[in-house]
Amino acid sequence: MNRVCILGISGKLGQYMIGHALERGYQVQGVCRPESMGKLARWGDRIRVFPGRTDDRKVVAEALKGCDGVLTVLVPWGVKGYATGTAKAVLDLADPGARLVFSCGWHISRDGLDRYPLSLRLQMLVIPPIVKLLRVADIGDQERAAATIFASNRDWTVVRGSDLEEGPSEGLPLWSAHVGDPVLASNRTRRTDFALFMVAALTDPSLIRQAPAIVSRAAPSTRNRPGS
Numbered sequence: 084m085n086r087v088c089i090l091g092i093s094g095k096l097g098q099y100m101i102g103h104a105l106e107r108g109y110q111v112q113g114v115c116r117p118e119s120m121g122k123l124a125r126w127g128d129r130i131r132v133f134p135g136r137t138d139d140r141k142v143v144a145e146a147l148k149g150c151d152g153v154l155t156v157l158v159p160w161g162v163k164g165y166a167t168g169t170a171k172a173v174l175d176l177a178d179p180g181a182r183l184v185f186s187c188g189w190h191i192s193r194d195g196l197d198r199y200p201l202s203l204r205l206q207m208l209v210i211p212p213i214v215k216l217l218r219v220a221d222i223g224d225q226e227r228a229a230a231t232i233f234a235s236n237r238d239w240t241v242v243r244g245s246d247l248e249e250g251p252s253e254g255l256p257l258w259s260a261h262v263g264d265p266v267l268a269s270n271r272t273r274r275t276d277f278a279l280f281m282v283a284a285l286t287d288p289s290l291i292r293q294a295p296a297i298v299s300r301a302a303p304s305t306r307n308r309p310g311s
């Protein structure tokens with residue numbers, strides 16, 4: 084792995100991925116909405132940024148040239164198919180043989196065999212229609228984007244994050260193919276470690292065409308201790 088492109092590089096997950104990728108000695112470039120360029124100032128000339136939306140095929144084609152790894156923050160903002168347009172652009176335009184790693188949440192299911200906690204089932208009943216009605220986001224768009232990736236024969240990984248929290252790294256997250264596995268019981272991932280998993284997936288062939296659901300390593304009893 085030499086050069087990686089991060090689509091959605093200016094977000095919280097994107098910036099953690101910059102740090103992990105630079106630490107591994109990769110050349111880092113990425114796509115960021117023009118209005119968010121200022122968020123990347125601290126990285127200076129250590130990264131190369133292509134201003135644009137991640138579903139803009141012209142910008143994405145330019146940004147992906149020469150990259151052997153692509154890290155995509157898949158987000159369902161708006162109601163115009165942003166996530167699906169982003170996923171299709173990456174699948175169509177990345178260099179042949181590039182490793183493609185996408186982020187999303189637990190709510191995405193590859194095979195329908197995930198067993199969700201009641202709280203998440205309720206959230207998924209209530210939130211999607213409200214955010215779509217308000218034209219803020221379309222969760223169905225993220226589901227269609229994931230279905231497009233799952234149907235692709237490229238070297239993809241879809242990393243499914245649990246509830247996210249800030250805080251120092253607890254190491255590479257644990258993962259399972261299905262939500263409901265006891266290993267995922269905490270339903271909490273440090274955002275920096277979500278990014279660590281995404282970057283590590285680039286060079287882990289065992290994750291090709293997998294949709295790992297992840298959690299951080301600390302035991303729930305440690306997390307819930309006052310002051311921890």
Ligand SMILES: NC(=O)c1ccc[n+]([C@@H]2O[C@H](COP(=O)([O-])OP(=O)(O)OC[C@H]3O[C@@H](n4cnc5c(N)ncnc54)[C@H](OP(=O)(O)O)[C@@H]3O)[C@@H](O)[C@H]2O)c1
Nearest residue numbers: 091093094095096116119157158160186187188244245247
């Ligand atoms: N938040 C959670 O609890 C959670 C839980 C599980 C999984 N995930 C997954 O984790 C990933 C990162 O999520 P995050 O919540 O941590 O957010 P984040 O890293 O801050 O990323 C948000 C991304 O969305 C972009 N964005 C924001 N508003 C937009 C708009 N109106 N139109 C287009 N793009 C817009 C941001 O770009 P700008 O920098 O230009 O604003 C940024 O690239 C996502 O794939 C999400 O599905 C999140």
